[in-house]
Amino acid sequence: MPKLALFIKEKQGVWEVGTKDIQTPGEGELLVKIEATALNPVDWKIQKYGFFIEEYPAILGTDSAGTVAALGKGVTGFAVGDKVFHQGWFTNDKATFQQYTIVPAEITAKLPSNISLDEAASIPLGLATAALGLYGAVVPQGQGGLGLTPPWEDAGRGKYAGKPILILGGATSVGQFVIQLAKLSGFSPIIATASLKHTSFLKSLGVDHVIDRKIPLSELTSQLESFTKAPLEVVYDTVSFPETQKAGYSALARGGSIVLVLSSQIEVDASANKTIAYVFGTVHAPSNRAAGVSLYSKLTSLIEKGELKPNRVEVLPNGLAGIPDGLKRLELDQISGQKLIARPQETA
Ligand SMILES: NC(=O)c1ccc[n+]([C@@H]2O[C@H](COP(=O)([O-])OP(=O)(O)OC[C@H]3O[C@@H](n4cnc5c(N)ncnc54)[C@H](OP(=O)(O)O)[C@@H]3O)[C@@H](O)[C@H]2O)c1
Incomplete structure (x- = not known):
């Protein structure tokens, strides 16, 4: 028909x-x-x-x-x-x-x-991209994630307590889900760049501090240092313009990891031992299917409990x-x- x-x-x-x-x-x-x-x-x-x-x-x-x-x-x-x-x-x-x-x-x-x-x-797409970037399998030279333990599994709930996370583009669709997943994972503080008009909305999703996305990115690190002294091990760049990629990569502590949603434009500093993951945000891909099946088995309940909005x-x-x-x-x-x-x- x-x-x-x-x-x-x-x-x-x-x-x-x-x-x-x-x-x-x-x-x-x-x-x-x-x-x-x-x-x-x-x-x-x-x-x-x-x-x-x-x-x-x-x-x-x-x-x-x-x-x-x-x-x-x-x-x-x-x-x-x-x-x-x-x-x-x-x-x-x-x-x-x-x-x-x-x-x-x-x-x-x-x-x-x-x-x-x-x-x-x-x-679906925003959440998959957020989730597979943080918790999807690590794929050296290919598209993958950071391999963290997901918070919809018992072992992952609150696991990253005390570790800060920076989300570049907290108000994007993907960013809103990264914030909420970071909260369930225990990351703290959760810091996001966004237009300041979104501050109270993003705080309702779990952000602790919003940095005005219009500040020069050269000021990003000093703003971050006013919110946390802990080493920044994880950045999720939901914008992934060349300038945000570069700023996110340089804000990372040695050995830290950044997730990108667009292909990398970063000049890698091998001595800093930092990881770059370029996410493929679909649960349909064979490489992401197991993580997707696991996420979808818990998704209705996560939303019903108000843990994801x-x-x-x-x-x-x-x-x-x-x-x-x-x-x-x-x-x-x-x-x-x-x-x-x-x-x-x-x-x-
Ligand atoms: N790799 C993948 O599989 C995959 C999957 C999904 C999406 N993506 C890509 O991810 C990107 C985001 O997608 P989306 O659907 O989440 O976007 P979106 O919701 O349409 O993004 C709109 C938001 O972008 C924000 N923004 C724009 N420039 C910014 C900047 N310089 N700093 C901070 N925030 C900025 C704006 O924030 P304000 O309102 O605060 O001004 C606006 O709210 C797109 O490029 C998309 O193509 C990739």
Whole structure:
């Protein structure tokens, strides 16, 4: 049965709503009717620069919340009609700028009772990127994380008590999840750069100190030293512009580690013995699957207990057709401290 999807017809082509047949879920998979999907920077970057995807027409989008519409063979723990949320992937069967998508059940979470479907759609990519950067496997020369013990496992809860962490870009979607995970991991103090208007919001997520992101980065280390004398062993740079990477790397103590969300532009100082991890923020990747399955097994409960909160959301009009204008606002840096959400079923 044909349903609607938002396509890029050819590499760097325009966005266009069109029809696509609903797929049948394979073994271990769910068919999800998408009620809410989130917009992410990677979506406009792929359309504008033409990297990463080779098969067109292509559907993008990697965040979904909706209702289970069919179960593949062997699926247990889910029923048709369950409300769920999950990360999508950049293939036309698993992307989320469409009305129906397919997802492996083992990386799908049931919607907790205390958040809406719109809020749930703000979680998957941002949280995966935050979590896999801190707790994902260390992959020398490849994309990976710092290999810390995750706080959704008993051994990881509070494990890093007394260690400071610096988050560059605390108000980004990824940054909001890094803050919350750092809190569960026990990091202290948690220090983030952000626009100062976000201070009380970021403190509600667990930040101890906000540094104005507009200060010259040359002043970063002296600001940090006013908040902690402990060696800075972990920096998470959710911005990863060349200048933030450089500032984060130089703020680290000897032997410390920095997580980047974009490829490294850092001039490595071998004598400082610092680690650089470039995260691949998807639980769909085989290298991240085990960590993703572990995270998704605890996700509903983490949210229900208020230990993880979704991003604040703005819902866009016109369903899938409203996504291109929203992506343009993301590209123009007009979105501050919240996630844009589209409702595919509301496409005219
Ligand atoms: N490697 C991966 O797998 C992966 C996965 C996900 C995302 N990413 C990348 O990660 C980056 C962040 O994604 P996102 O979705 O979290 O972004 P986002 O929420 O769209 O980012 C918007 C925020 O960026 C903040 N910001 C911009 N420049 C800043 C600076 N110089 N210092 C501090 N904050 C700054 C703004 O903060 P204020 O409101 O405080 O001004 C704004 O709130 C993007 O480049 C994205 O492509 C990579």
